[in-house]
Amino acid sequence: MTAPERELIDDCVHCGFCLPHCPTYVSWGEEMDSPRGRIDLMRALRAGTTQMTPTVAGHFDKCLGCMACVTACPSGVRYDILIEETRALVEQKYRRGLYDRFHRAMIFALFPYPRRLKALTALLLVYTWTGLRWLLRHTLVKLLPVRLREMEALQPTVTAHNLFGTLPDRVPARGEKRMTVAMIAGCVQRVFNPGVNEATLRVLSAEGCEVLVPRGQGCCGALSMHAGREHESLDFARALMGKFDGADAIVINAAGCGSHLKDYGRLLGTEEAKAFSAKVRDVNEFLAAFPPRAERRPLPLPLRIAMHDACHLQHAQRIVAQPRQLLKAIPGVTLLEIPDGNQCCGSAGIYNLVQPESADQIGQRKVDNLLSTKPDLLASANPGCTLQIQKILRERGQRLPAAHPIEILDASISGTPLP
Ligand code: SF4
Ligand code: SF4
Incomplete structure (x- = not known):
């Protein structure tokens, strides 16, 4: 792995529009902890005018990979590709303690x-x-x-x-079958939030989809790729793709995994990977794309729901309207917008495990903004975000229930109680 391509780096025109959108720049006001500063470091690495010192690696390590700079950049700079390649370079060139x-x-x-x-x-x-x-x-x-x-x-x-919870191999469509879809169960999602997968199966079935859950599916490789472990990630990707044949669509309910699955085509460059990625849909995106069939009933209580946009949903996949569309269709729901909602919560894959102080600083801002909306419930489509926000709330002695949008929709359709 070498430093990223010069053309990608030179797309940055130093305008600085991305700076106020970057959580680490907001935290410290340091140019080298902004997208523009990090791109300058990539340029210097490529030119050989700097080396991968602990300080340089530290600026890349402090980047959340939240992609807020990608959606903010008017010049279309592909910071997502730049940081992904740079992380692999860090792992190759820098020996950590x-x-x-x-x-x-x-x-x-x-x-x-x-x-x-x-x-x-x-x-x-x-x-x-x-x-x-x-x-x-x-x-x-x-x-x-x-x-x-x-x-x-x-x-x-x-x-x-x-x-002990397990998922069935196949769930039939209720009523006339509209299509066959396959569900990716995720790793953290499957074990720590089994209710999200169960709700996904119920909702898809109620909407007329036969759902297959292929056995033996492993990790999609997202966590590894976001940490620069490129080979490990691609091995996971190849193994996972081998489990999914024959479905009209491949549905995923974890935002971080979804954005990575949609990138298999670019990363692996094979026709098989491109065909796989073309079928991947986030569950919100999938459901919002066709007319609802199952009746949406009012929830037991009217709810004020604060919508948290996971970075890999809003920035990486540009999915913002769809979960709102699904939730607004539930009678009695009031949807609340979190101020500065384009900012990360500090979870960011393994970021809160390896950069806890920075993650906490960013997470505190998110929770301040969240609580300012006075919600009854948090809607969050990524397991890491939910854990991060709930942790900060617990530390503050506050309690706010959280659910994936699909669990809220399921509660409306099937009457299953919210978590
Ligand atoms: S990344 Fe985009 S928004 Fe940020 S300084 Fe470069 S060109 Fe401007
Ligand atoms: S990915 Fe997020 S943290 Fe990293 S430079 Fe871009 S906005 Fe800043």
């Missing part, structure tokens, strides 16, 4: 593997049920290194359903 290497190795030995996440879930159940979690949180937690402390604080509440 021992603790950083260990921490990242632990993350990547765990998160892309649903079976290992299930084993972790079993440990978390023991940890919670025996009271160890309460004990640690009230005693020794402050002694943990900051990254482990953050990991502990982010852990979701798990129940036996997280451990």
Whole structure:
């Protein structure tokens, strides 16, 4: 891997329109922690006038990969491709400290593997049920290194359903079949938010889709790619594609995974990968594209719902109107817009696990803005965002239930209670 192509770098005309949209620039006002400054560093790396020093690598590591700069840039600079290639370069050229290497190795030995996440879930159940979690949180937690402390604080509440819940291979369409779709179950989504996949299956079926859930599907590779682990990511992509044949569409309900799946064609360059990517639809996008069939009934209580736009939905996939369209169609729902909604929440893949202080700073702003809308419920289409926002709310002693838009729609269609 070499530094990104000069043409891509030279597309940046230094206008600075992206700066106020960049969460790290908003945090610190540092040029080198803005999109423009990072592109300048890429240019200097390419020209050989700077090397991949700890300081240079640090500026790239602090980038969330949120892509707010991509949607803000009037010159169409492909910062998404630039940072993806640069992250791979960082992993190749920069030797991280021992603790950083260990921490990242632990993350990547765990998160892309649903079976290992299930084993972790079993440990978390023991940890919670025996009271160890309460004990640690009230005693020794402050002694943990900051990254482990953050990991502990982010852990979701798990129940036996997280451990033993399974998905069917196939769900028939209700009524006349409109089409056959395949669902990608995700890794974190499958284990930590099984209700989101279950709601997706119910809604798609109610809307006349036969849904296939291919067995043995693994990680899509998004987490690895966003951390510069290019080869690992592409291996995951090839293995996943092999599991999906014959469906009219491939539906995904996790924003970060969806944007990566749509990029397989560019990343792998094969006809098979291009055909696969062309079929991928975020579940909001998929459902909003055809006339609803299932009746939308009022929820038990009128709800003020604050819509959080995950970066990989709003910036990477440019999906903004669709979840709103679905939620507004539910009788009794009032949809609230979060101020500065184009800003990241600080989750950003593994960002809050490897850059906890910066993630917290950014997350606090998000939660301030969220609470200013006085919502009853948070709608969030990405599991990482939900965990990050819920963690900050917990730390503030506040409680706000959260649900994926598809769970809210499911509650309206099937009457399944909201989480
Ligand atoms: S990335 Fe785009 S918006 Fe930002 S400085 Fe360059 S040209 Fe301007
Ligand atoms: S991806 Fe996000 S954090 Fe990174 S430079 Fe762009 S706006 Fe800033």
